Amino acid sequence: MKGLKRHRQRLKNLANVNVQSGLVRAASNIRDDAKASIIDGFGVPSAAGQSPHNQTGALRAGIVSGPLGTNGAHVTSTDSASASIEFGRSDAAARPFLRPAVQRNLKEISRTVGQEVRINLRRT
Numbered sequence: 107m108k109g110l111k112r113h114r115q116r117l118k119n120l121a122n123v124n125v126q127s128g129l130v131r132a133a134s135n136i137r138d139d140a141k142a143s144i145i146d147g148f149g150v151p152s153a154a155g156q157s158p159h160n161q162t163g164a165l166r167a168g169i170v171s172g173p174l175g176t177n178g179a180h181v182t183s184t185d186s187a188s189a190s191i192e193f194g195r196s197d198a199a200a201r202p203f204l205r206p207a208v209q210r211n212l213k214e215i216s217r218t219v220g221q222e223v224r225i226n227l228r229r230t
Contacts, residue, residue: 125177125222125223125226126173126176126177126178126179127222128219128221128222129173129177129178129215129218129219130171130172132179132218132219133171133172133181134171135215136171136181136207136208136211136215137169137181137207139207139210139211140203140206141166141169143157143206143207144157144158144160144165144166144203145158145160146159147159148160148161151198151201152201154194154199154200155199155200155201155202157201157203157206158201158203164185164187165183165185165187165188165191167185168184168188169181169182169183169204170182170183170184181208188204191203192204192205
């Protein structure tokens with residue numbers, strides 16, 4: 107009976123688990139991955155569907171991450187051209203850099219968040 111009460115309390119605590127530190131770490135990994143995927147070089151634009159070239163440096167420099175609210179994280183680009191590069195335009199094909207970085211890091215995100223949940227549950 108004692109074990110059942112403890113288990114019920116741990117389940118209640120699960121609703122209040124703070125995984126922000128794990129999400130911030132995962133967001134940092136995505137940020138670094140996206141920055142690394144931008145190809146050094148100037149001149150000819152990258153081919154459609156390929157990672158973009160680092161024409162001015164603004165795209166790579168503008169990729170930032172950090173906490174979001176009390177239990178979240180974000181990765182974004184402050185470069186005004188980033189949406190056009192990521193999703194394309196009517197006159198230019200997409201050259202994604204953030205979405206592939208997220209895809210490459212999905213397993214790590216899941217592992218990191220799961221680890222944070224386990225750590226927080228042990229504290230209860």
